[in-house]
Ligand SMILES: C=CC1=C(C)c2cc3[nH]c(cc4nc(cc5[nH]c(cc1n2)c(C)c5CCC(=O)O)C(CCC(=O)O)=C4C)c(C)c3C=C
């Protein structure tokens with residue numbers, strides 16, 4: 092988020108279907124094709140100067156357009172809450188930082204309702220508009236079917252997700268890092284699918300009479316399914332709320348390109364490489380959480396591009412330190428019968444094992460806390476698969492968690508976002524979401540359940556789900 096919010100005009104850089112249109116976000120994504128980053132727009136060190144290998148001018152131009160999504164939102168105001176700054180305001184400024192995260196079940200009994208919340212999210216299962224009435228019945232069905240497999244995973248890591256505890260620790264660490272930079276702030280945690288829900292965090296923010304808010308999703312790269320989904324929730328909550336719609340807010344959409352984050356990832360990799368007998372022979376294996384291909388190709392999700400750039404930047408940093416190992420990127424954790432981003436982690440592990448790679452360092456890249464997909468999927472399933480496929484020496488980079496360089500960099504990101512805070516003044520024009528009507532909801536649920544049930548009896552669907560869900 093080292094970018095400033097330059098001109099906030101025009102259409103959306105997410106092409107075609109995916110639009111944050113009815114939202115706070117729409118008008119603030121920068122889209123003017125002719126506008127390239129100027130030095131005053133961005134910290135050019137990490138953005139306009141960056142050139143990936145073998146990119147044509149058109150690609151670079153496209154890439155720069157995409158990079159503009161990294162800009163924080165809003166303009167003006169000043170860091171009144173920076174301790175020691177002088178101002179003549181009568182109302183005392185109270186800064187809030189809202190950390191957004193996914194959330195995870197804390198007990199095995201939470202698993203099915205957690206999965207229901209996840210699959211009921213239209214940014215996770217993206218149904219065509221005409222079929223949206225099926226969302227909740229489908230979510231119910233899929234969550235019930237998926238729960239046994241998920242429960243096994245959570246049982247294997249101690250009976251629940253560690254995400255809440257880790258995120259709370261990160262919130263605390265961030266508050267202290269801000270304080271060390273003379274910025275006093277309340278730091279809140281808002282989860283998308285489990286407690287403490289984003290709605291609860293916002294309620295607390297209102298009770299605390301926060302006067303300026305920085306929203307910081309704990310996902311380094313932007314995806315429709317993660318940051319995008321959480322921002323939609325914020326839009327819904329802010330809309331129509333007199334206090335919230337006037338609250339100056341700055342949203343940090345992605346921060347994978349920040350030097351502090353890149354350096355702390357490089358530090359972790361360098362340290363883990365040092366544990367191998369022959370560090371230079373180790374393949375660095377980045378494993379990112381996948382998303383369905385349609386997100387990227389049809390909905391314009393910048394996730395894949397940002398992931399590739401992120402890895403490029405980390406490898407550049409390692410190269411600058413004299414570390415020139417081979418590396419590769421693959422995508423893990425696919426769910427359901429659709430195509431996900433390739434290559435798939437499990438397939439690549441087998442392939443490189445068979446090709447004779449003997450030492451491998453797994454680097455989880457899309458998330459900054461330990462969770463089921465690092466502790467169970469990578470540490471157990473993928474490690475087993477890799478060793479079976481001929482890899483002899485296995486290592487895994489820990490998630491960043493409360494790494495002090497990393498947290499300090501997040502604190503810098505917050506400070507940089509402060510002057511960009513702007514009231515979101517939610518617009519209701521063209522609102523797609525129908526007002527809540529209980530009768531309409533019941534009718535939808537009834538017919539939706541019947542349809543979902545019939546759909547599930549279709550032999551093709553039965554087969555697809557059996558292979559991919561359980
Ligand atoms: C950047 C990170 C993530 C992306 C992108 C993402 C997309 C995505 N996820 C699912 C389905 C599931 N995800 C689940 C757990 C889960 N997902 C992420 C991160 C991203 N998801 C994390 C960190 C976690 C773990 C949370 C925890 O409890 O520790 C699960 C539940 C676990 C399981 O059953 O495997 C599901 C299901 C989809 C469909 C999707 C994109 C469309």
Ligand SMILES: [Fe+2]
Nearest residue numbers: 193380381424
């Ligand atoms: Fe996920």
